[in-house]
Structure formats: structure tokens, C-alpha cells
Amino acid sequence: xxxxxxxxxxxxxxxxxxxxxxxxxxxxxxxxxxxxxxxxxxxxxxxxxxxxxxxxxxxxxxxxxxxxxxxxxxxxxxxxxxxxxxxxxxxxxxxxxxxxxxxxxxxxxxxxxxxxxxxxxxxxxxxxxxxxxxxxxxxxxxxxxxxxxxxxxxxxxxxxxxxxxxxxxxxxxxxxxxxxxxxxxxxxxxxxxxxxxxxxxxxxxxxxxxxxxxxxxxxxxxxxxxxxxxxxxxxxxxxxxxx
Numbered sequence: 218x219x220x221x222x223x224x225x226x227x228x229x230x231x232x233x234x235x236x237x238x239x240x241x242x243x244x245x246x247x248x249x250x251x252x253x254x255x256x257x258x259x260x261x262x263x264x265x266x267x268x269x270x271x272x273x274x275x276x277x278x279x280x281x282x283x284x285x286x287x288x289x290x291x292x293x294x295x296x297x298x299x300x301x302x303x304x305x306x307x308x309x310x311x312x313x314x315x316x317x318x319x320x321x322x323x324x325x326x327x328x329x330x331x332x333x334x335x336x337x338x339x340x341x342x343x344x345x346x347x348x349x350x351x352x353x354x355x356x357x358x359x360x361x362x363x364x365x366x367x368x369x370x371x372x373x374x375x376x377x378x379x380x381x382x383x384x385x386x387x388x389x390x391x392x393x394x395x396x397x398x399x400x401x402x403x404x405x406x407x408x409x410x411x412x413x414x415x416x417x418x419x420x421x422x423x424x425x426x427x428x429x430x431x432x433x434x435x436x437x438x439x440x441x442x443x444x445x446x447x448x449x450x451x452x453x454x455x456x457x458x459x460x
Contacts, residue, residue: 219394220415220447222337224384225362226399227349230419231325232356238262241315248314249307268293273343277374283345321356322421324440329361331444338362341384341397343404345369364388375399376408385414396447398440406434417446 228234242262246252255261272286272293281289288304299307329338339362342349346367353359364387368374371383385392392413399405402418409416410433418434435446 220336220396221394222339222388222390223332223396223398223443223447224339224341224381224388224414226397226401226405227340227342227344227352229400229421230398230405231321231358232352233320233322237315237318237320238265240318241311244314244317245311249310265290265294277343277368283369316355319352319355321358322440325358328440328443329358332447333361336447337388337390339364339366339384339388341366341375341380343368343374343380376404376411378408378412381409381412381414398443402434406436410434415447417443 225231239258239262242265243252243258246255246258246261252258252261255264268290272281272290275281275289276283276286284301284305287308288299288301291304291307292299295307332338340349340353342365344367346365346369349367350359350365353362353365359365364384366380366384366387368380371380373379373383375381381397382392384397385395388395393415396415396417397405397409398417398419399409400419400421402420406416406418416434418436419440420436420438422438437443437446
């Protein structure tokens, strides 16, 4: 059966989250007078990401709301007690710097153009609709997607099969007619494969480059390779750089 739709992850798949986070955090720590407290920007980012993963796990397990996990990221990072209003204000100051660095990866628009006529498109993200809807609008690609689904509103997060199946249900398609493209080999790659979708891991050589690829997902280095994985009838595409 042919693939009729592509469901996309957002951060570090379509949107260069890692670069924006690094640039935004550097500017934020400088503005807050905190840069010297963490040794280096890279050390601060490593700490921020460690805290983010831990707090997100609480949210995914239903132990915290989306807003509370974000506030607790700030409290743990700063190592002090803050009211909700203080934590929200600190986070919003960070976001203001982070948003100035928002950009799509250069291979995104070409592949969306190439697949526009042949495939339907949707988004499934482990974030909130408020965050990702605004981001996709700012990046100029919101109207490329039929549906935008996020964990905060779905009540289920990737890699749970329920998240991927919810995306298929939203498109009224069975899983074997849907491809999922994401940057994380386990959360996206294995999760989508286990749910019965055609799973495509975009390995850009970033945070997860040292992780051995799980069985199941197709592994690509650029979205230019995606049409050939999908068997799309298009002139766009490139052979895989992975054996």
C-alpha cells in the first residue's frame, strides 16, 4: 500500500531548535548577568537540556501540567524558589531571545514543495498547540499542514503508540499509509515504527548522532532523501548517504 500522508515532528526536524536554543540561551544569560555562573554557554545548555528532559518526563507521566513543568525548569536551573509569576517572567524573557533565532532547516521548503501534490501533511509534536501553532506561523509553513497535533492537548506523548495513532485518525488513514519523520531515534523513530507507520529518522548529526539506530526506522541524513524513501514520483530527492 502506498504512503498517502507524511506526519512531521517540528523541533530539530523542520525547525532548527538546537541552534535557536543555543543562541537564545547565550543572549538570555548575558542579559540576566548569569553567563559566568555556568562556566560556559555549552555547560549552561547541557544543564538546561538535562532539566528540560527530566521535567518533560514528569509532564509525559501526568505528574505535572505543561505550564508547571516549564516553571520547574526555571526553578531547578536557577536553584532557587520562585513564584509562578516570577518563573513565567524569566521563561518569557528567555523565549524573547530564543525567538529571534528561529529558522527552518534549508532542506525543509524544497521537500514540502516537492511532496505538496503527492502527499497530505500534518504535524505531531511533543509540545503544546499554543507553542507549535505560533512557531509554524512565524516560520511561514503553518498552512502546509492539514492538522497540527500536540501532546499537551492529546493527553498522550510520543513514543506512546496512541500519539501516532491519533495523528493517523485525524487524517482518517490507517498507519501503514502514513509516514512519520522525526529527529529522535527512539521517541520518533522506534515509536512510529512500533505504531505501524513508515518511520523515517532524520539524523542530522546533532544531539542524537551517537545513538545506534533502532531497528525499524529508515535513516536519512537530509530531507532531500525523503521522496525516494516514500517512493514519491518526483524529480526531487537524493540517494541515502547511509548504507
